[in-house]
Amino acid sequence: xxxIVITISDIYLDQxxxxxxxxxxxxxxxTHFYEFGVIIAIADETVISRIRNRKEIIALNEEQxxxxxxxxxxxxxxxxx
Amino acid sequence: MKPPILGQQTFLRDHxxxxxxxxxxxxxxxxxxxxxxxxxxxxxxxxxxxxxxNVLKTTRMLESKWGFTVxxxxxxxxxxxxxxxxxxxxxxxxxxxxxxxLGSDKTLVDRLITPGxxxxxxxxxxxxxxxxxxxxxxxxxxxxxxxxxxDRSPYxxxxxxxxxxxxxxxLSHPDFSERVITSESFVPDETIExxxxxxxxxxxxxxGSDDSxxxxxxxxxxxxxxxxxxxxxxxxxxxxxxxxxxxxxxxNQCRVLSLSLGSRVYPGQRYDMAYERAAQxxxxxxxxxxAAAGNDSRRSRHQYSPVSSPADCPSILxxxxxxxxxxxxxxxxxALNKGGEVDLAAPGVAIYSSWxxxxxxxxxxxxxxxxxxxxxxxxxxxxxxxxxxxxSIVSQLKEMAKRLSQLPEDVGAGLTLAPxxxx
Numbered sequence: 001x002x003x004i005v006i007t008i009s010d011i012y013l014d015q016x017x018x019x020x021x022x023x024x025x026x027x028x029x030x031t032h033f034y035e036f037g038v039i040i041a042i043a044d045e046t047v048i049s050r051i052r053n054r055k056e057i058i059a060l061n062e063e064q065x066x067x068x069x070x071x072x073x074x075x076x077x078x079x080x081x
Numbered sequence: 082m083k084p085p086i087l088g089q090q091t092f093l094r095d096h097x098x099x100x101x102x103x104x105x106x107x108x109x110x111x112x113x114x115x116x117x118x119x120x121x122x123x124x125x126x127x128x129x130x131x132x133x134x135n136v137l138k139t140t141r142m143l144e145s146k147w148g149f150t151v152x153x154x155x156x157x158x159x160x161x162x163x164x165x166x167x168x169x170x171x172x173x174x175x176x177x178x179x180x181x182x183l184g185s186d187k188t189l190v191d192r193l194i195t196p197g198x199x200x201x202x203x204x205x206x207x208x209x210x211x212x213x214x215x216x217x218x219x220x221x222x223x224x225x226x227x228x229x230x231x232d233r234s235p236y237x238x239x240x241x242x243x244x245x246x247x248x249x250x251x252l253s254h255p256d257f258s259e260r261v262i263t264s265e266s267f268v269p270d271e272t273i274e275x276x277x278x279x280x281x282x283x284x285x286x287x288x289g290s291d292d293s294x295x296x297x298x299x300x301x302x303x304x305x306x307x308x309x310x311x312x313x314x315x316x317x318x319x320x321x322x323x324x325x326x327x328x329x330x331x332x333n334q335c336r337v338l339s340l341s342l343g344s345r346v347y348p349g350q351r352y353d354m355a356y357e358r359a360a361q362x363x364x365x366x367x368x369x370x371x372a373a374a375g376n377d378s379r380r381s382r383h384q385y386s387p388v389s390s391p392a393d394c395p396s397i398l399x400x401x402x403x404x405x406x407x408x409x410x411x412x413x414x415x416a417l418n419k420g421g422e423v424d425l426a427a428p429g430v431a432i433y434s435s436w437x438x439x440x441x442x443x444x445x446x447x448x449x450x451x452x453x454x455x456x457x458x459x460x461x462x463x464x465x466x467x468x469x470x471x472x473s474i475v476s477q478l479k480e481m482a483k484r485l486s487q488l489p490e491d492v493g494a495g496l497t498l499a500p501x502x503x504x
Contacts, residue, residue, distance in 0.1 A: 003319070005320055005321075005353075005355045006355075007354035007355045007358055031321065032321045032324070032325070034324055034328055034358075034359070034362075035362070036358045036359055036361065036362035037358050038324060038355040038358050038359065040320070040321040040324070058354060059353075059354035059355065061353065061354075061355070063319060063320045063321065064320045064344040064353065064390065065317055065318065065319060065320070065344065066311075066312065066317065066318050066319075066320065066323055066342045066343055066344050067312070067316055067317040067318070067342075067344070068248070068277070068279050068312060068316040068317075068341070068342055068449065069316060070277075070315075070316060071277050071278040071279065071316070073445075
């Protein structure tokens with residue numbers, strides 16, 4: 001299972017509720033969705049492959065983690081350092 | 082000589098009408114007896130229009146016609162003149178100046194004022210040392226506050242809601258005891274309390290004021306503080322928490338959102354559509370979003386990294402970091418990916434600001450520190466222009482920026498400057 005972020009096309013914004021329901025029926029576990037057309041979800045690879053090319057979806061990415069360095073760092077650099 | 086009646090101090094108001102109404106006021110309204118700090122001594126100056134040439138003639142006139150006993154400074158060639166030496170006289174002519182000091186009462190002086198006279202009569206003024214004039218206290222400020230002009234701006238972000246979306250905030254910090262703070266944690270099982278420090282530092286830069294020693298370190302020191310915790314106490318957060326924080330801030334009518342956080346982006350990588358959509362939502366609701374360009378570069382080693390996410394989104398202002406000499410910070414990222422521009426630069430090296438107690442304050446570096454400088458200045462602009470749209474605020478931030486010699490890929494429009502009053 002992977003944490004994913006789905007962004008839907010502008011033109012389907014008014015159908016967000018219907019789309020969320022449809023994704024749930026397709027096996028997507030929706031954890032958050034936002035009125036500006038972003039859905040946070042959990043899905044396995046098979047489901048991701050199945051929904052990736054739906055016309056309503058313009059972006060499907062693995063959820064990013066934002067981080068800052070530990071408090072003792074004098075330079076508050078971002079990760080991967 | 083009649084001694085002068087002196088008060089302690091007086092100041093005339095500096096008003097354009099003062100000069101034109103002064104004589105009228107003095108003649109008709111001014112009552113020296115009721116003024117604890119009188120303007121005049123109760124003595125008068127007779128000023129010859131032709132200067133010293135008529136001293137002798139006028140002396141005779143004063144003595145014979147009006148009964149004055151007149152002393153003359155010319156009598157004091159070998160000794161220093163002092164009024165105590167002429168107690169018996171009620172007039173003193175300053176021979177070289179053609180001016181006589183009259184120690185007589187007002188009734189007699191009024192009779193001296195005649196049309197066509199070759200002299201003027203004016204009341205002798207009391208001269209004060211303005212030792213109680215309040216001196217302009219020299220306020221101390223951090224270098225970032227000075228260079229951005231935040232300490233000279235007439236704006237303070239008053240009435241403007243600014244959201245700092247970060248690791249939370251130390252609500253018990255003494256520097257903020259008088260401030261109204263609205264907070265919300267979107268990190269499961271963690272309160273708003275900032276056990277990292279990063280969020281408290283960023284709030285301090287954007288919206289703080291002075292420390293207990295009077296050092297100013299905050300930009301919009303009267304802004305309304307909204308602080309969302311979206312990174313946990315270890316300094317990491319899920320994208321959903323950040324979107325929660327953005328949504329919360331927008332729905333609370335915050336006009337500026339400051340995001341000193343990010344994820345590393347690789348050359349060629351496209352901006353994140355979810356963040357872009359959230360930023361577009363913020364813009365549509367009247368909010369400006371600023372974010373840190375990221376600290377992944379090591380310029381001294383010729384290593385340059387692209388602007389981080391979400392700062393690389395077209396609808397988010399990306400902020401690079403400068404040092405005190407206005408050089409690009411060694412770590413500050415560069416605009417390498419299409420659309421991932423650096424929009425503005427701000428102080429981001431050795432920045433002093435608040436830190437959770439008991440530490441109180443700390444000096445750290447990063448584009449995380451540059452970002453709240455821009456957020457605070459954007460709040461000042463929002464105060465200046467309450468009806469300003471996000472696009473007009475962004476345009477003005479760029480127009481007002483101080484142009485720098487460095488590449489726009491590194492500093493965008495330049496050093497962000499605080500708004501001043503229009504001429």
